[in-house]
Amino acid sequence: MTAVWWILTILGILFFPGIGFCISIALFDEWIDRKFYAALQDRIGPEHAGFKGILQPLADFLKLLANEDIEPEAADKWGMRFTAIIGLAIPLVALLFIPIIDTTGLLSFEGDILLLAFLTTMIALIIFLAGWFSASKLAMPGTMRAASQLLSYEIPILLAMFAVALRTQSFSLAGIVQWQLDAHRPTLFSLPMVVFFLVFLLSSQAELERSPFDIPTAETEIVGGWEVEYSGKKLGFFRLSADLQMVFSAGLAVTLFLGGPTGVEMWIPSFADWLASIEGVSGLAVVAILYYTTMFAIKTTIIVLILSAFRALMARLRIEQFLEFSWKWVIPVTLGVFAITFFYVPWTDNVVWSHWEGLFDVS
Amino acid sequence: MIDTQPFTLWIALGLVLIAVVLLYLLGRRIAPRNPTPAKLKSYACGEDMEGGQVQFYPNTFIFAIYFTIFDILAFILATAMVTLDMGIGYTVVPAIFAGIGLLGVLTLRR
Secondary structure, X not given: OOHHHHHHHHHHHHOOOOHHHHHHHHHHXXXXXXXHHHHHOOOOOOOOXXXXXXXXXXXXXXXXXXXXXXXXXXXXXXXXXXXXXXXXXXXXXXXXXXXXXXXXXXXXXXXXXXXXXXXXXXXXXXXXXXXXHOOOOOHHHHHHHHHHHHHHHHHHHXXXXXXXXXXXXXXXXXXXXXXXXXXXXOOOOOHHHHHHHHHHHHHHHHHOOOOXXXXXXXXXXXXXXXXXXXXXXXXXXXXXXXXXXXXXXXXXXXXXXXXXXXXXXHOOHHHHHHHHHOOOOHXXXXXXXXXXHHHHHHHHHHHHHHHHHHHHHOOOOOHHHHHHXXXXXXXXXXXXXXXXXXXXXXXXXXXXXXXXXXHHOOO | OOOOOHHHHHHXXXXXXXXXXXXXXXXXXXXXXXXXXXXXXXXXXXOOOOXXXXXXXXXXXXXHHHHHHHHHHHHHHHHHHHHOOOOHHHHHHHHHHHHHHHHHHHHHHO
16 A cells, blocks of 8 residues: 555545535536526426526535524434435445446455445434434434335335346456456347346336425425425535535446446457556546546436436326335335346347347457 | 455545535525425424324344344354365355254244
């Protein structure tokens, strides 16, 4: 561990591709989301702060940071502070594992997908605790709805993540991206994985509590649900945390199903070799970093646009309809496809895919 | 950084926590503070309602139990691959576990 390594690691965690970059891309994606959502509803959306309102999410966050922070007398004040801080820290830590500027994440080890599964569950628990600590009669129904919904949609997400891990025989995100590079195709390009991808997107939408799954925070019915007692910086933290969770979900979908930060080199091995060869070269390494970051940003934005279109197209339904939908349809279908896939993989791997893979192999 | 050392994880966690706490303290510094008794009441749509802890809804508890069962099932599915070497067991064992889980869910549906 040289001094240079220490400096690079700490700068990486703090600025690029760590906290600073993740917060920037989260605010950018919120702007994209709001603009697109507004366009689908025939509105203009954020307009004044910066170019076409691109700085509006940042302005909102800073405004909330400078607002008075009211902690109700009945509430558990230290609990509220704790949940706000941890609620922002968890998605930030989780984002450090997503491969952004390289085919491996900033943090990466064999088995990190299990840690990410644990962190996504932690987010659900923090949201439950946030509502519980605010001790409000209006927050409680929202909290209970949030807890039931998040716990119900956590299972399909875990199954989709583990299905990819089993398919690629790797428990690290770096290994999954490498498998896709070696196989010259994203994981998505096979029938069962399409089902898991759709399940992952649907469940992500539920985890993010966005329409049509926004009944825990239904602002016209239970005035914000679990976050009703939060104001000022704590509300700002939860809003920023929601944006970071959106980027994390989109980034995880990209990594698991769409080849992560890689692009055309998946089909052009000579380009992949060139990218690998310039990684050590000081001047050219920037090119590789820029290329991977751009690819990641483009793919993440596409996923955010899909989620945003989904949000605009659907109306809010009742809570028990969602719970029924999860336990009666999403989980059985996911488990069924899971069972079928792992009977079906040995044959496809040896016979069918080897035939199709030849078509994609350009070299 | 292909193989992250355990201490790098702790450094990352510590740096993230420090950054978030600093942001929190910044908010504490720049925000005004003048609480009045009316502000400190729990939100109740303008009604006179006492704040305070509410009873836990039992429905959520049922979902928590389901979640625990299926969370464990998902982790068993994931680790089924690790315990067995490659070969036919690598795919069939997860499939059998998934089938058992499917039977469980279908029983719940009735």
